[in-house]
Amino acid sequence: MTSIDVTLTEVAASLVLVAIAVAVSRWRRADLEQDLAVAVLRSFVQLTAVGYVIQAIFDSDSLLLVVALLVGMVAFGTFTARARAKGVPNAFGPIALALTVAAVTTLGLVVALGVFEAKPRFLVPVGGMVIGNAMTAAAVALNRLADEVGGARAAIEATLSLGATSRQAASAAVTRSLRSGMITLIDSTKTTGIVFFPGAMTGMLVAGADPLDAVRLQLILLWSLLGSVSLSALIATGLGYRGFFTSAHQLRDAGPR
Amino acid sequence: MRIPDGASALLGPSGSGKSSLLRLLNRLSDPDLGTVHFKGDDVRSLDVLGLRRRAVLVPQLPAPLPGTVADNVRYGPSLFEREADVNSCLGRAGLARTYADRDAGELSVGEQQRVMLARALALEPEVLLLDEPTSALDEVARDGVERTLIELAQAGVAMVLVTHDRGQAVRVASEVLELREGHVVA
Numbered sequence: 001m002t003s004i005d006v007t008l009t010e011v012a013a014s015l016v017l018v019a020i021a022v023a024v025s026r027w028r029r030a031d032l033e034q035d036l037a038v039a040v041l042r043s044f045v046q047l048t049a050v051g052y053v054i055q056a057i058f059d060s061d062s063l064l065l066v067v068a069l070l071v072g073m074v075a076f077g078t079f080t081a082r083a084r085a086k087g088v089p090n091a092f093g094p095i096a097l098a099l100t101v102a103a104v105t106t107l108g109l110v111v112a113l114g115v116f117e118a119k120p121r122f123l124v125p126v127g128g129m130v131i132g133n134a135m136t137a138a139a140v141a142l143n144r145l146a147d148e149v150g151g152a153r154a155a156i157e158a159t160l161s162l163g164a165t166s167r168q169a170a171s172a173a174v175t176r177s178l179r180s181g182m183i184t185l186i187d188s189t190k191t192t193g194i195v196f197f198p199g200a201m202t203g204m205l206v207a208g209a210d211p212l213d214a215v216r217l218q219l220i221l222l223w224s225l226l227g228s229v230s231l232s233a234l235i236a237t238g239l240g241y242r243g244f245f246t247s248a249h250q251l252r253d254a255g256p257r
Numbered sequence: 258m259r260i261p262d263g264a265s266a267l268l269g270p271s272g273s274g275k276s277s278l279l280r281l282l283n284r285l286s287d288p289d290l291g292t293v294h295f296k297g298d299d300v301r302s303l304d305v306l307g308l309r310r311r312a313v314l315v316p317q318l319p320a321p322l323p324g325t326v327a328d329n330v331r332y333g334p335s336l337f338e339r340e341a342d343v344n345s346c347l348g349r350a351g352l353a354r355t356y357a358d359r360d361a362g363e364l365s366v367g368e369q370q371r372v373m374l375a376r377a378l379a380l381e382p383e384v385l386l387l388d389e390p391t392s393a394l395d396e397v398a399r400d401g402v403e404r405t406l407i408e409l410a411q412a413g414v415a416m417v418l419v420t421h422d423r424g425q426a427v428r429v430a431s432e433v434l435e436l437r438e439g440h441v442v443a
Contacts, residue, residue, distance in 0.1 A: 157285055158320035158373075162333035162380065163310040172323075248305045250285055 004207045015040070057120045066120050070107075070127045074099045077135035081236075084139040087146025089243035089252065091236075095138050098235035102134035103127060106228040115220055126221065129200075133185065133225045134232035141181025141233040142240050148173035149244050149251075157251055166245035174237045181233030182226075189222050198222065258434065258441045264410035266418040266426035269436035275419040276317070278436070279386050282417065283312045296383075310337065313382040317389045319369035321361035326352070326372050329361050333380040341379040349412075350375035351405040367398025374405065378414075385409070385416040391425065403429065 018040055025032040057065045078096045085091050107127055116122035149156065152173060159169040192198055193215075197205075200221050204214035244252055260267075267275045280286040281293045284305050293300045300308055310333070322329050327343045334341040344354050350371045356364075361372050370390055377385055387406070391399040406429045410416060420426050426433045435442050 154316060154318060155320040155322075158314075158316050159322070159332075160285060161283060161309055161314035161316070162376065163306045163313075163336050165306065168336065248284055248287070250287070 054120075054124055057124060061120060063118065063120070063123075066123045066127070069124060070103060070131065073128060073131045074103060077131050081135045081139040081142070085142035085146065085240075087150065088142045088240050091142055091240050091243060094236050094239035094243075095135075095142070097239065098138045098232040099131055099134050101235055102228040102232040103131050105231055106130045106224050109227070110220070110224055115224075125200075126224070129221060129225065130228045134228050137181040137185070137229040137233045138236035140184065141177045141237050144180040145173060145177035145237055145240055148176055149241070153251060160249055160251065164249075166242070166249045166251075169249075169251075170241040170244065174241050177237045178233050181237065182230050185225060185229045189226060192218075192222060260417055260434065261432050262415055263432065264414075264416050264418070264430045265432040265434060266420060266430035267434050267436055268420060268423055268426045270421055272438075273436040274439040275421075275436050276388050279314065279388050279417065279419050282384075282386055283309045283314050285314065306336075310380050311383045312386055313377040313380050313384075314386040314388060315370075315373045315377050315390050318393050319366060319373050321364075321369055321372055324361060325358050326361050326364070326375075327357040329372050329376050330357075330379045333376060343375075343379075346375040346379045349378050349405075349409065351401060351408075365398070367394045367402065370394060370398070370402055371405065374402075374409075378409075383415060385414060387416055387418045389419055389421070392421075 018036065021036055022033050024030070025036065053069065057069060074096065077099050078092065081095045081099075082092050085095070107123060107130065110116050110126065111118045111123075116126060149170065156169045156173070160166070188196075198218050198221070201214045201218035204217060205211060246252060267278060269275050277286065281288055282295065282300070284293075284300050287301070295303065295308065295312060313333070322332055326347070330343045330346050331341045343357055347354060347356055352368070352371050352375060356368070356372075361369065364372065370393070374385075374390070390406070391402050394402060403425055406416070406418065410429055410431075416430075418426065418429055423433075
């Protein structure tokens with residue numbers, strides 16, 4: 001096991017780079033100084049708080065606390081994705097289910113396959129990554145679904161008029177939305193290591209780990225995320241499309257966005 | 258109001274509720290008040306997918322599915338695990354057999370509207386619901402599609418034609434109902 005000490009002085013020193021961002025914003029009148037201040041403050045408070053929470057969970061070594069934390073992440077992720085995908089009626093249930101299934105399946109599989117031990121120090125960070133990526137995928141896919149359905153109302157109703165079910169009428173839109181929810185991670189997985197170093201690998205390298213270990217861990221994470229993101233987008237779109245239809249296979253009137 | 262058998266036309270200016278009425282007949286929408294009956298049955302008591310196969314709506318603007326003309330004609334019957342006689346449907350809609358393998362998306366609007374007709378006929382519906390089927394067409398295409406509608410009506414195909422064109426209503430339909438502000442006036 002490797003570990004490093006990071007002092008608050010070192011953290012404070014990195015504020016010099018934030019100062020550059022502030023200077024750029026001032027010089028080009030981008031009016032981002034206040035946002036930068038909020039961002040720095042929030043990241044400090046949020047990460048410090050979560051650091052103490054994780055420390056407490058690690059110290060207690062209680063899987064129950066891990067589950068409670070993951071449930072909290074799923075709940076927060078669901079609300080966030082719901083707010084981002086406003087155009088989809090009744091999206092809360094599909095998003096909650098998407099994030100839950102993505103988290104449970106992914107974590108369950110990596111533990112069952114012996115990739116990680118069922119310990120807080122693995123489950124918490126990996127769970128956070130899985131749920132965060134699943135949330136983004138669900139939100140992106142559902143946003144796209146709202147655009148697809150909104151732009152193809154006439155075609156969808158024409159298909160319904162031939163006796164198609166709402167599932168059949170929406171299937172092209174659902175497929176395109178699923179793709180858009182998955183494609184970002186697939187693309188970044190393709191370019192990983194060339195254009196950017198992913199976070200986990202960077203962290204391990206900085207912490208002094210063997211580069212090959214860092215790479216292997218990163219591969220495990222990236223490949224696991226592909227699975228969880230696809231599950232999330234699949235469930236979110238596969239159930240989310242129903243919000244646009246009545247039980248009588250009628251396309252609902254376009255509501256306020 | 259009662260729409261008789263055979264070929265009927267609903268005539269009225271835009272905003273008079275003709276298209277909305279048509280959508281009630283195949284339950285693309287439900288009315289806020291009142292009931293809609295199809296051949297004596299409340300449409301809400303019928304299987305909605307079966308109803309839409311019996312009363313097929315042809316939209317105002319053609320909405321072809323991706324693929325060839327034949328793919329479009331086969332789509333409706335395929336939902337019910339049935340085969341379509343593509344050539345016969347094309348012929349009844351006034352399209353030559355050579356259209357079958359053409360990309361439906363690349364046809365003119367007038368040709369696409371005929372594909373919509375062929376696609377609807379492939380379901381062998383009891384009634385065609387036609388929502389201003391010629392309003393998006395130029396004069397030549399409009400006359401051609403209208404002639405096809407007259408032929409279908411004469412061949413005994415039941416239809417409800419929604420139009421704002423009184424001349425067309427009279428030429429195609431044997432019964433003309435006039436709507437104004439959501440009410441039947443004649």
